[in-house]
Amino acid sequence: MCIDYTDLNKACPKTPFPLPSIDAMIDSTAGFKYLSFMDAYSGYNQIRMSQADEEKTSFVTEEGLYCYKVMPFGLKNAGAEYQKMVSKVFKEELGEIMEAYIDDMVVKSGTGSDHVAHLERVFAKMRQVGMRLNPKKSFFCLSSGKFLGFIISERGIEAHPDKCQAVINLKSPSSIKEVQGLTGRIAALSRFISQSAMLCKPFFDLIKKKTQAFEWGPECQEAFGKIKEYLSTPPIISRPINGEPLYLYIATNEEAISTALVREEEGVQKSVYFVSRVLRDAETRYPTIEKNAFAIVVTARKLRPYFQAHPIRVVTTMPLRKALGQFNVAGRLLKWAIELSEFDITYLSRTAYKSQALADFIVQGTSGDFTPIESVWEVYVDGASSDKGTGLGVEIISPDGDRFKYALRVNFNPSHNVAEYEAFIAGLQLVAATGAKSIKIRSDSQLVVNQVLKEYKTQDETLIKYLRKVEQLIGGFDKVLVEHIPRGENETADALSKLAKSELDKERPIIVLEIPSPSIQLLEMVVFQTRHEEEWYSPIWMYLTKGILPQDRNLARKIKRWSLEFTIIEEELCKKGYHHPWLICVGRAKADELLKETHQGICGSHQGPRTLGKRIMRQGYYWPSLRRDAEELVRRCAQCQFHARISHMPPNHLKPITSPWPFDIWGMDILGPFPQTRGNLKFIVVAVEYFTKWIEAKALSLITSQKITDFLEHQIVYRYGIPNAIITDNGRQFTGAPFKNYCRGLGIDINFASVCHPQSNGLAEVSNRTILEGLKKKIEGTKNTWPEYLSEVVWAYNTTPRSATERSPYALVYGMEAVIPMEIVHPTLRTINYSTQRNAERRMEELEVIHELREEASARQAEYQRKMRRAFDKKVAPRHFQPGDLVLRKAAAAGKHIGKMDPVWDGPFEIVKSAGKRAFYLKDAQGKVLANSWNASDLRKFYP
Structure with a gap:
């Protein structure tokens, strides 16, 4: 039965369970004397479907609607789910006595008695989970058999005869499609074919000529004949033993590169894997030595598990060790050298009579002495x-x-x-x-x-x-x-x-x-000692001078990779620089001495860390933590800290003040002094309500604490009720006893803004600016007439819609818009059709929905604050403080006069406690706690 589950598969998420590597499984199976091959009977159907998912497998027939209770064939995740089940059931057996690729399983043993015991162990696990086998496809106690498209035996790995015969019996292709089919069949056998890319080059050239008439020429026929002849007696691939060295041979020409990975057993070389690749346009122009290096890179990428598990010995006459060593000859060579440095690769120079073996790789063997050939540069x-x-x-x-x-x-x-x-x-x-x-x-x-x-x-x-x-x-x-x-x-x-x-x-x-x-x-010059056993460069020195690597394999790979950048000149370890030929490597003690002398010595001028590090390198010195050490030194330099530039980036994310309902939170501030008027009026006390944005303002001659208390009592409490909180600055008017006692008596919280940080009471500051701008534009002639226009400016503000709420403060307070003088001069519908009774009814209706009006305004205000916060937070440079930290304070914020040569920071101070998320109380060096809190924007950390 065949069911199309295309739509179901599109809707299903992919099961993240990888299938095993076929090459790894074939290698681990070959070489055993007794093999048993087993195939599960309708393997997928042996896994139950989740009851909730059964209906998703439904299908329609002439007899009705049916669904699967077991996992059907055709589901996207069927293979991964089955492999997961097999890996779980045979967790202890896999890799030791058996291998399993989905429903194909093989049990492997070295002796007959072991094989019987292994089969008993596997069958016991199958009985536990109820797994059934297909007797027609299961074979036991064989010396060789088919597994995953290969023939495996004690001798090794062989190409499947059917695959070879399929190519041998193939007629000469008559179309591009048939040529593509031929190359596909050859690709399936590429592990067994020496220099397959070189042999198939005529086929690839023919495929590229899609726009031209198909022509199977003599060159293609000759290559086809060679491949048939080769596949008539394909080589037997050997299985590598864990940890043994493998030898890599290279063959290159103008159009392709090929490699042969072989192992040596009792003086006889046996092939493990053949890799071949056609060179692309730019790659064909590589010099010969780069083609050889590129062949190693291509092989390492394709056969990465082999390169990771075995030492690799590259046998060649080319000076690849030098080309992929310390000499920065070209960008790609350096990149390849770094890529290959993680592997255990050594290069062996063969003698003149040796050649590259195994089929077209002309070599007689790797045993014997490998003597380097003298190379003159x-x-x-x-x-x-x-x-x-x-x-x-x-x-x-x-x-x-x-x-x-x-x-x-x-x-x-x-x-x-x-x-x-x-x-x-x-x-x-x-x-x-x-x-x-x-x-x-x-x-x-x-x-x-x-x-x-x-x-x-x-x-x-x-x-x-x-x-x-x-x-x-x-x-x-x-x-x-x-x-x-x-x-x-x-x-x-x-x-x-x-x-x-x-x-x-x-x-x-x-x-x-x-x-x-x-x-x-x-x-x-005085040369620094560079061979101290405890210095950072000791492993590199040991590797370059004596070839000794650390015992830890990962560390050894790191040292080999890193040592590409170093060499030894005049008994000194030097690193290749990008601006200078060589940099002398120095240890910890000399590095500290260099940093201090360069930064604050006779020729030092307290440069920044980047300039400091660059200057030291230009002097010809290097150690790996140079930039980090320079940053640490500059950060802890007292002079650099006291004269550091002031950052104008906010230290914290914006925290808008939100009022839950009208008249709950007020902000208060003093504006002035202004030109003195009749009655000696010089100041304006301003209060702004945070929900409706309503402003109350009054001109005063004196701004004592009692005057401010009277304003709060008569202008706010008697009109709008007792607020929950008031936000003010640290002026004496607000910190005085009359104001504090009055607020304490009514249960009003006073929240003081940080010193020199008006943003803490931002709405009051914005209101002050609006009033001041309005007064300046209203006054004509004598400036001491400003009190006469104060009420007009406040009225204009309260009847104008605000950006945050899109409503006027008047409407949010009284539930309707105010009638303004313009409507009297130029009547509107509500003034023309005015009726006392209708007005009263409409007034009552608007009061019924005033709560809805305020909720809409609150939602708009929240969205406005969200946008404002998002724009503000983009400029934030976080600075975090906590009690016990030492900090410096802006000298200007403390009211100190700063001359051209004076430090812009004073202190240090210690943070005593937090006054909120962004303000802190400080104490000086004598232990005296400062009276007011200081915002994080006026502080910076001090590093002793």
């Missing part, structure tokens, strides 16, 4: 000095003919001879980084070459130091040939030296470096 150097600057050019040619070009810019003003010596030294240092032992170095400077060869006597003190430096570097090679050549034969290095001192330094194939100071300074 060629170096061309030149230095150019002029009024426009000094540049050095270095061209390095590898034994494979690959060319690497360096242009070095000199940041000091040397003479021409010194420039030539600098180029000579740079060439020696760069080629030494490759691990080369035999070099030929050529220069067009007759003076330098003859002084190095002792043909000329050196009398200049500076040149004597340079010559001594050259001799030290030459001592690091086994064989060095120094040769003078005419300028015409040194054109590339000459062009590079001119390029270095020009602005054309962005050409991709050329690496442009900088030399900040003369190379001979390294001979005169």
